[in-house]
Amino acid sequence: MAAVTTESLAAVQRELAESVAQADLEVAEELFAALDVLDSSAGLRRSLTDPSRRPEDRAAMVRRLFGSQVKSTTASVLEALVTRRWSRERDLGDAVEIMAVIVVAGQAEREGLRGLEDLESALLDFRRTVASSHEVQRALTDSQAGADSKQQLAARLTPGVSAQARLLIDRAVTKPRGLRPTQLVERFTEQIAERQQRWIAQVTVAKELDPAYVQRLGASLDRYFGRELKLDVVVDPAVVGGIRVQVGDEVVDSTVAAKLNDLHRKLAS
Template identity: 65%
Template sequence: MAVQFSESSRSRASLHTLQSELEAVIAAADLTVADELFSALDVLDGSAALRRSLTDPAREQAARVEVIRSLFGQRAQQTTVQVLGAAVAQRWGSERDLGDAVETLAVTAVAARAESRGLQGLEELEGTLLSFRRAIADSHELQRAFRDDQAPASAKQQLAARLSADASAEARLLIDRAVTAPRGLRITAVIERFAAVIAARQDRWIAQVTVAKDLSSAYLERLSTSLDKYFGRELKLDVKVDPSVVGGIRVQVGDEVVDSTVASRLNELHRTIAR
């Protein structure tokens, strides 16, 4: 999971650490955890004093985590409290960055639920979000309706439901969140942020294969079977022909790279000689 919204290098590093540490926790979380993380985000966004307290580098890590336990320990699942505790244990470049990280983790939890249906689940979730975004972007009337501060949240949710009647539970949670709590952004921008997290999750299911020349269908079938077994899931192959790889094959799935090209081996040889 490599999506980051923060401009701070410190915050980007903290988010990357969080995403790695919480991968198994997030993958096992249900939609209630995502909903509770969004509710916790509302609490953070509503209190500047709380945000300062939880991002103060002079305050002990244990003290920051204890604040989370005292606030949410009795009203949220243990998994939610664990995720929030891990978030405040990190260092953040700004108060806003902590909230952005919690938002990212909430969206990731939603994406993980869709991912239980494989790549198709993620593609359907992203497709629903982007379809909803297009509907809003193409209508000034809808934009005004969702920007109306006097309109109750329930009315915005009902309007959103009419625009996305076939949305899954995961898509419904994210769409409702976007229209009721955009955090000062345009709804279309919020949807784009959510879709970026889902797209990063999809990368885990797409094998980007680079070869020097076209492969036969029989070879591709054998390669697909081997890669599925190696990565432990059914992958979708995205094959690119690039003569510069000289020979062999390069496969990238998410952040993991398997490279057996001649070019790669030559580069490694050059690095060895230069030492």
């Protein structure tokens, strides 16, 4: 994505983080339905991304189109998106899709890391199953086949998956947006994997840690970050001593190497 689009999407995610984190699958379904409307009308996309229109006018257009038909959280997401600037008209639709996947992932995340892992595994299993059969690939990309038949086939291939996984898989096989279903599922999977990093603490140390210490460290990090984390311990002698912890974008670095680098910067200034 171009810089303008990336910044706009990040701003909306920050602005609505709390409400989106608590949204249910109905919000994701409504966002996907709104995406279908956007994808079906080039004129609408131009109107909602036209920088010459005032942001409040674009938001008012969204309210007229969707306001009475969708939940308040869905409307808030759509209004926030159309008030931002986008590098291309299509980027608005891509952003709606990303927000829908974030809602799905957020519901899985409320079940903890296991929920995200199960969602990712279901998507990967579907992708592998489809990729292994040319017959299945043809059936899912057949332009003459109806959406219902594709959903039924997908359901037979992935029995017992969660409601979150079912929504994303059904979306991929019925509305792939110019991609192959496996390509769209791969895109969804990348977003889920990125979100999982919020639950994985990458711990870098100079030498192997005692198991008892790792257990105590894990409990301390759980309290510090406010969630139950999965520790990924990496031994790197270059850190000399101390410990470096990264959870998502947040880094706590108390290694000797980091302190020496900081000292060198201060001496050089």
